[in-house]
Amino acid sequence: MHPQNVVYLEHDGKLLLVDQNGTGPQDCVMGRQESDVWLRFPTPDEVEQYGIEWVEERHTDIRFGGEIYTVIHGSPLIDWPEHWTWKDKVISDNAVHPVAREAVYRSIHRLVSKAIVRNQSDQILMVKVERGFFKGYWGLPGGYMNHSEEPAEGCVRETQEELGITVELEQRKPVITQRSFFRDGVSFVSFTYCGRWDGSIEELKLKEGEIEEASWFSLEEAIASAASEFDRIALESLQD
Numbered sequence: 001m002h003p004q005n006v007v008y009l010e011h012d013g014k015l016l017l018v019d020q021n022g023t024g025p026q027d028c029v030m031g032r033q034e035s036d037v038w039l040r041f042p043t044p045d046e047v048e049q050y051g052i053e054w055v056e057e058r059h060t061d062i063r064f065g066g067e068i069y070t071v072i073h074g075s076p077l078i079d080w081p082e083h084w085t086w087k088d089k090v091i092s093d094n095a096v097h098p099v100a101r102e103a104v105y106r107s108i109h110r111l112v113s114k115a116i117v118r119n120q121s122d123q124i125l126m127v128k129v130e131r132g133f134f135k136g137y138w139g140l141p142g143g144y145m146n147h148s149e150e151p152a153e154g155c156v157r158e159t160q161e162e163l164g165i166t167v168e169l170e171q172r173k174p175v176i177t178q179r180s181f182f183r184d185g186v187s188f189v190s191f192t193y194c195g196r197w198d199g200s201i202e203e204l205k206l207k208e209g210e211i212e213e214a215s216w217f218s219l220e221e222a223i224a225s226a227a228s229e230f231d232r233i234a235l236e237s238l239q240d
Contacts, residue, residue: 004069006041008103009054009076014084015041016076017100022046025081028089028096035095041071041103053077060185062102071103071185106185109178113154114142114192116234117167123216124235125197126225127162130212137227138217140192140234151191159195163214164205167195175234192234 009016017039018024024046026039047054054074062069090096090104117125117140126138141162145154152172159167174191204214217225219238226232 002040002069002097002099003043004067005043006069006071006099007044007047007054008041008060008071008073008100008107009047009052010073010087010107011076011078011081011084013087014081015087015090015104016047016052016081016084017090017096018042018046022049024050025084027083028085028093030089030092032093032095037095038097039093039095039100040097041100044072058180058185060103060106062099062106064098064102069099071099073107073185103185107187110186110188111145111151111154112142112188112190112230113145113149113151113158113174114140114190114231114234115155115159115167115169116140116192116194116238117159117165117197118194119196119198119216121216122219124219124222125163126215126217126222127206127211128213130210134227136212138222138225139228140226140231141211142192145191152193155191155193155195162207162211164207165197165199165203167197169193169195175237177230177233179229188230190230190234192230194238 017026019026019037019039054076057073057075060071091101127141128138129135141159142155143158152169156167174193177190180187201214223232223235
């Protein structure tokens with residue numbers, strides 16, 4: 001039986017895993033399909049038995065098999081643990097318990113690129129989305145970055161896809177913000193760039209099924225209307 005509370009310790013790409021009896025550290029085998037043992041994160045008591053000092057950072061709740069397991073994320077106060085397993089090997093080893101594999105998956109950053117589009121009057125172009133977490137709310141155009149895509153390229157592409165316009169970026173220095181949301185532990189990193197476009201709302205080609213509406217806002221109105229903390233932080237940077 002998997003413990004209800006386990007500890008996720010990561011140090012420069014290395015993770016501490018133990019077997020079902022709490023014996024470790026255990027290494028993962030990439031591509032392993034079957035095994036006589038299954039691997040998991042250690043419990044707080046097992047970490048203490050190994051004499052590892054660590055600092056608690058946050059909790060993640062993972063539902064599996066009708067149960068909710070709490071993963072306690074912590075930073076180990078030790079030298080680089082050479083004998084721990086590489087984080088990148090966990091996902092491809094079927095001997096690793098799904099709770100650990102899910103926790104590793106959730107720890108991977110989701111990268112988002114967005115644009116603050118301004119016109120000659122310094123108004124901000126905002127969009128109301130039709131899907132996702134901020135459905136029905138105002139925010140900046142943008143979205144997930146493609147693999148191997150630079151953030152600056154991502155926000156230009158996303159703005160073109162969502163609104164049918166090509167934005168000229170004023171500079172390639174973004175506002176970068178990171179947050180882990182709620183107890184699911186999913187982490188987002190947002191890159192927000194400033195750009196210019198001087199057309200009218202009537203010229204926009206809103207992406208069907210994704211963008212419900214678009215409008216120009218003053219900076220103060222945009223800050224007050226933005227539902228995303230990422231957007232608010234980026235917009236507030238223009239007040240400096």
